[in-house]
Amino acid sequence: MIVQHSDPVTLVGGGQLDESDLNRALAVGPQIIAADSGADAVRQAGLVPSAVIGDFDSLSDETRNSLSPELLHHIPEQDSTDFEKCLGNVDAPLVLGVGFTGRRIDHHLANLNTLVRYPERRCLLLDGTDIVFLAPPSIALDLAPGTPVSLFPFGVVEGMSEGLEWPISGLTFTPDGRVGTSNRATGPISIHLTAPKMLLILPASAFEAAASVLVQNASTWPIAA
Incomplete structure (x- = not known):
């Protein structure tokens, strides 16, 4: 496990990212983790991630060189997405994902697929319009x-x-x-x-309420086999 935290964390991806979404996520999960080129967006916001996880195929050299080597966690295998690499290596009560929607529909669909394949990880994705998360039991x-x-x-x-x-x-x-x-x-x-297979999609206005419920809700799915 690369990151272990007792509080919610914010995970930033390389997709479409609005500053207001980032700020809303940080208000709930102040610690920042970046998925590959999500670190570029974090740097452009004037912030420093506590960890960068991914295959680094899209991380800019400028951002990579600006970070301490111990913050960079290179996972070169190509059988999983950067989002999956992050979700599988972050242990926190709730992961708040921003920058994982928009731009490429194949990436968006892959990220939704990952939410379902890691039912033991509580993760809520936010964009300017909607939130989406795997519904607990x-x-x-x-x-x-x-x-x-x-x-x-x-x-x-x-x-x-x-x-x-x-x-x-x-x-x-x-x-x-x-x-x-x-x-x-x-x-x-x-x-x-009855099963960890249902995504719940709500307006972005429900973000804070949903995040609070997901942190406090004791109802969890078992770890996937």
Whole structure:
């Protein structure tokens, strides 16, 4: 394990990054970790990461040379993405990811895939529009009536819900079948799921509330085999 921390941490990727997203993440997780060229964005913001993890195929020489060698953790294998390399080597109550959406849709999809393949790692991705995270076995969120709530399965999963305009009880979700996008909260919601296969997508305005719940929620998935 490269990074172990008892508090939430902010992980910065090389995708589309807005300064306001970075600041919101840092307010919850002040320690910064960079995934490869995410270190360039961190340096441009006038900050220094506590660790840089990746295969370094996109990290600029200027940024690399500006950092102490002990901060650089080179993982050269090409069978995993930089996001996966980071998530597999960061042990924290919650990882707040910024810079992992936009620019390339294949990278975006790979990052969502990684969220599902590391169910034991709590990670919330933020961009200027939305947040997305793997839903734990059960979660309760205090949402205003009319708040968009989207559920997208990455495998076969069933569940129960309260506070959704269209309840999910009795439904089977699959990536190539029924999905749960464009639902809405009628007020506070609670969701219970049968498998670590469901991504929960909410407006970015729910970031702080969702981060707080994920840190405090004792409901966790077992480590993937």
